[in-house]
Amino acid sequence: MRVKKIKEKKKVITDDPVKDFEKWKKKYVEKKTRVKKDKKPTSRKHKYETERQNIQKLVKKYSEINPKEAVKFSDFPISRNTLRGLLEAQYRQPTEIQRQTIGFALQGRDVLGAAKTGSGKTLAFLIPVLECLYREQWSAVDGLGALVISPTRELAYQTFQVLRKVGKNHDFSAGLVIGGKDLKDESDKIHRTNIIICTPGRLLQHMDETSTFHASNLHMLVLDEADRILDMGFADTLNAIVENLPKTRQTLLFSATQTKSVKDLARLSLKNPEYVSVHEQAKFSTPATLEQNYVVCELHQKVDMLFSFMRSHLHKKIIIFFACCKEVQYLFRVFCRLRPGISVLALHGRQHQMKRVEVYNDFIRKTAAVLFATDIAARGLDFPAVNWVLQFDCPEDANTYIHRVGRTARYKEGGEALLLLLSSEEKGMIAQLQEKKVPINKIQVNPEKLICVQQKLEAFLAQEKEQKERAQRCFVSYLRSVFLMKNKDVFDVFQLKLPEYAMSLGLAVAPRVRFLSKAQQQMSEGLQNDSIPAGDESEDELKSFKSQLKGKQAESVLTQSEDDDSEDDEEEGEKPAALLCGSDDEEDDEKDLDLLTVKRKDVFSVNEDSETIEELNAEEKRNKQKESKVKEAKKIQKRNFKVNTKTIFTDNGKALQEWPPLQRTMNPFGDQEEDDDDDKETSGINVEAAKERLRKEDQEFDKKEYRRKIKEKHREKRLKEKAARIEASKQRKEEAAKEDEGDNDDDEDDDDGEEEVVAYLSGVEEEFDPCTLPDPDKVPNSDSSDGEDSDASVRGRKRNFNDGSSDDDDVQQRQVVRKKPRQESTGTPLDTGLSLAEDEELILFVFWG
Numbered sequence: 001m002r003v004k005k006i007k008e009k010k011k012v013i014t015d016d017p018v019k020d021f022e023k024w025k026k027k028y029v030e031k032k033t034r035v036k037k038d039k040k041p042t043s044r045k046h047k048y049e050t051e052r053q054n055i056q057k058l059v060k061k062y063s064e065i066n067p068k069e070a071v072k073f074s075d076f077p078i079s080r081n082t083l084r085g086l087l088e089a090q091y092r093q094p095t096e097i098q099r100q101t102i103g104f105a106l107q108g109r110d111v112l113g114a115a116k117t118g119s120g121k122t123l124a125f126l127i128p129v130l131e132c133l134y135r136e137q138w139s140a141v142d143g144l145g146a147l148v149i150s151p152t153r154e155l156a157y158q159t160f161q162v163l164r165k166v167g168k169n170h171d172f173s174a175g176l177v178i179g180g181k182d183l184k185d186e187s188d189k190i191h192r193t194n195i196i197i198c199t200p201g202r203l204l205q206h207m208d209e210t211s212t213f214h215a216s217n218l219h220m221l222v223l224d225e226a227d228r229i230l231d232m233g234f235a236d237t238l239n240a241i242v243e244n245l246p247k248t249r250q251t252l253l254f255s256a257t258q259t260k261s262v263k264d265l266a267r268l269s270l271k272n273p274e275y276v277s278v279h280e281q282a283k284f285s286t287p288a289t290l291e292q293n294y295v296v297c298e299l300h301q302k303v304d305m306l307f308s309f310m311r312s313h314l315h316k317k318i319i320i321f322f323a324c325c326k327e328v329q330y331l332f333r334v335f336c337r338l339r340p341g342i343s344v345l346a347l348h349g350r351q352h353q354m355k356r357v358e359v360y361n362d363f364i365r366k367t368a369a370v371l372f373a374t375d376i377a378a379r380g381l382d383f384p385a386v387n388w389v390l391q392f393d394c395p396e397d398a399n400t401y402i403h404r405v406g407r408t409a410r411y412k413e414g415g416e417a418l419l420l421l422l423s424s425e426e427k428g429m430i431a432q433l434q435e436k437k438v439p440i441n442k443i444q445v446n447p448e449k450l451i452c453v454q455q456k457l458e459a460f461l462a463q464e465k466e467q468k469e470r471a472q473r474c475f476v477s478y479l480r481s482v483f484l485m486k487n488k489d490v491f492d493v494f495q496l497k498l499p500e501y502a503m504s505l506g507l508a509v510a511p512r513v514r515f516l517s518k519a520q521q522q523m524s525e526g527l528q529n530d531s532i533p534a535g536d537e538s539e540d541e542l543k544s545f546k547s548q549l550k551g552k553q554a555e556s557v558l559t560q561s562e563d564d565d566s567e568d569d570e571e572e573g574e575k576p577a578a579l580l581c582g583s584d585d586e587e588d589d590e591k592d593l594d595l596l597t598v599k600r601k602d603v604f605s606v607n608e609d610s611e612t613i614e615e616l617n618a619e620e621k622r623n624k625q626k627e628s629k630v631k632e633a634k635k636i637q638k639r640n641f642k643v644n645t646k647t648i649f650t651d652n653g654k655a656l657q658e659w660p661p662l663q664r665t666m667n668p669f670g671d672q673e674e675d676d677d678d679d680k681e682t683s684g685i686n687v688e689a690a691k692e693r694l695r696k697e698d699q700e701f702d703k704k705e706y707r708r709k710i711k712e713k714h715r716e717k718r719l720k721e722k723a724a725r726i727e728a729s730k731q732r733k734e735e736a737a738k739e740d741e742g743d744n745d746d747d748e749d750d751d752d753g754e755e756e757v758v759a760y761l762s763g764v765e766e767e768f769d770p771c772t773l774p775d776p777d778k779v780p781n782s783d784s785s786d787g788e789d790s791d792a793s794v795r796g797r798k799r800n801f802n803d804g805s806s807d808d809d810d811v812q813q814r815q816v817v818r819k820k821p822r823q824e825s826t827g828t829p830l831d832t833g834l835s836l837a838e839d840e841e842l843i844l845f846v847f848w849g
């Protein structure tokens with residue numbers, strides 16, 4: 001029976017295989033869709049439910065967290081996705097700060113965390129961020145759930161990379177929001193981003209400008225390196241950001257160093273926070289694996305010392321910290337040219353963002369290299385396997401020192417740090433470091449081992465003007481950075497030996513530093529004022545006042561210049577390139593001092609009669625303002641600056657200048673030349689062209705005048721001659737009449753005209769003026785502009801030739817012309833006083849008119 005059925009089946013198949021296949025396919029598809037339909041809801045539901053159940057289980061365990069017992073990450077109630085991410089990134093055991101903070105953060109508490117550099121603070125906040133959103137089963141439609149604010153772009157970028165690594169098994173979207181990136185692109189995506197890592201300025205910009213962006217759902221806010229954010233003057237920005245965030249959020253604050261401002265911030269923005277200071281009881285505030293030394297040297301020895309250091313550490317990874325961008329810019333270039341035998345990189349706030357990222361990644365990859373950097377690299381950056389940190393310039397304070405040296409000896413690794421100090425800085429700085437529990441030893445440098453590079457630098461500067469300008473800017477910039485330092489016990493710009501320092505940079509002479517000379521002058525003036533008998537004030541009071549004055553002076557300048565000179569902050573990188581030009585230093589210097597003068601007077605009320613003095617000051621200020629504007633204008637004119645021009649382009653790419661509006665020169669003659677000039681000269685009065693035009697006009701006028709005077713003389717002469725001739729002919733007639741009466745002589749064919757012709761042509765005593773000739777290029781009719789017909793114009797020409805005499809004379813002259821051939825027939829050569837060519841022309845003219 002069974003065999004029979006199979007046979008039948010086979011028979012069916014063999015009958016029409018295509019039809020059979022179609023049937024089978026139809027059945028298969030129907031079955032598949034039915035199964036899918038049945039399965040799908042249950043699997044989704046299942047997944048969701050499993051997830052919910054897992055979350056509930058984890059949340060239940062939160063209360064049981066015991067940091068002391070947590071040896072592995074898996075000892076914490078954290079999601080499988082996060083654990084997998086941690087394991088894949090080779091993170092197995094939590095560090096101390098992670099152990100102590102993760103528990104509190106999971107429980108939803110606000111945390112203020114402090115731990116040494118390189119101790120793993122990044123994961124201490126990233127793990128809670130991931131867990132928080134996981135707990136809420138966050139998705140793209142929920143928008144922003146967590147926000148991490150960093151002080152610098154590099155640190156934000158680094159944190160973003162760690163987040164991508166650890167959170168890769170989650171479905172959250174994450175975004176890096178920092179300056180220097182495409183704002184529009186960010187704006188398009190930001191509203192769909194669940195976790196944002198950002199710098200404060202850029203975030204606030206989105207809050208202000210991106211309509212789709214809001215943070216009303218935010219669950220967690222993290223401030224990394226909170227003290228630095230506040231130090232950099234972002235307090236206002238931060239306040240504005242925090243105002244836009246919901247109050248129900250959880251907040252975490254982290255830094256290796258805590259300042260009073262952070263505590264104030266914590267007091268204001270954290271709710272019942274948990275203070276976790278892991279290494280508070282530790283003997284030292286820097287990593288135990290870090291060896292720290294300092295050297296005392298002269299300012300002019302520093303460059304040689306740096307070069308010698310690099311030459312003796314060719315296979316190491318080194319970071320060198322400088323006080324300002326311009327130092328980095330100059331020394332980086334000259335050190336590259338010195339070819340120290342190790343690759344040199346530079347990282348500072350004035351670089352383009354792309355360049356910054358490129359240098360950052362380059363230095364991460366390299367095993368031996370030297371990175372010249374400002375303090376933008378001091379915080380949080382985790383370059384692997386850095387062997388040395390050399391501080392070329394003394395750090396601002398002990399905290400900055402701790403963060404700088406913290407770029408080496410990270411997470412159980414070893415490292416070395418060397419600090420170069422000037423003798424004037426030693427006492428104050430070492431005292432600060434001791435207070436902060438920094439173990440540092442003084443070492444000596446063998447002067448014989450020092451390699452002198454001064455001559456080479458001089459040679460470079462002699463070859464390249466640009467390099468010399470960089471050196472000058474470096475010089476001024478360094479002095480300004482020292483001048484602006486708050487701690488006057490450590491930083492005293494007046495103790496620096498400037499000529500020697502300039503020479504060590506390769507400069508033949510020290511550039512003029514206006515702010516220093518002015519400051520010195522002001523201080524001496526201040527001291528002189530102080531030396532005037534001060535009534536009841538005791539000497540001690542005077543002394544304290546002087547020191548206060550010194551301190552405040554710098555402080556006031558500093559407050560003002562935070563905007564100008566905070567070269568290392570993220571905003572600095574976005575300053576226009578024009579600020580780099582040499583004169584800006586001078587401008588800045590002046591700016592600093594203007595403020596300084598005013599502030600000093602206001603703050604300390606040096607003068608007794610404050611009201612009148614205030615009035616006087618205001619008056620003085622007004623006068624000064626007027627004066628300075630004139631000065632400014634003169635300066636601009638002298639230096640040939642192009643100020644505030646804005647060029648717009650048409651669709652065809654033709655440049656149009658929109659502002660300032662063009663001052664087009666009026667061309668009274670409307671000649672083509674002016675139009676041509678327009679292309680060259682876009683605006684203003686072309687003085688040279690105007691002069692040329694006036695000169696031509698004068699020439700033309702003089703010629704006309706000269707011609708007129710000659711004509712006048714000729715006319716007068718002719719009139720006299722005519723009168724004489726008339727007189728003579730009268731006499732002849734009278735005599736003839738007498739003779740007729742007597743002799744009846746009929747010799748009457750003597751013609752006046754004949755004499756007249758001769759008299760006329762040879763009678764011109766003055767030099768013949770060729771200008772009186774008619775213009776041969778002129779078409780006879782062209783004179784019709786005078787309103788005369790063509791005959792008249794011909795007449796006019798003849799009149800010209802005949803010295804422009806009156807109509808009466810015309811008749812006579814026509815007679816003269818008619819009689820001319822008769823005179824020629826005599827064959828006597830006639831001296832006209834003209835050249836041969838002119839004679840020919842004259843004859844042609846006489847004959848052919």
Ligand SMILES: Nc1ncnc2c1ncn2[C@@H]1O[C@H](COP(=O)(O)OP(=O)(O)OP(=O)(O)O)[C@@H](O)[C@H]1O
Pocket residue numbers: 090091092093094095098115116117118119120121122123255256379380381382406410411
């Ligand atoms: N649990 C861990 N296991 C292994 N390595 C870790 C762990 N946590 C952090 N690290 C590593 O330690 C190094 C320092 O970490 P991190 O950058 O978070 O330190 P930090 O405390 O933030 O330093 P800084 O104060 O300088 O910002 C990094 O290379 C990181 O990969």
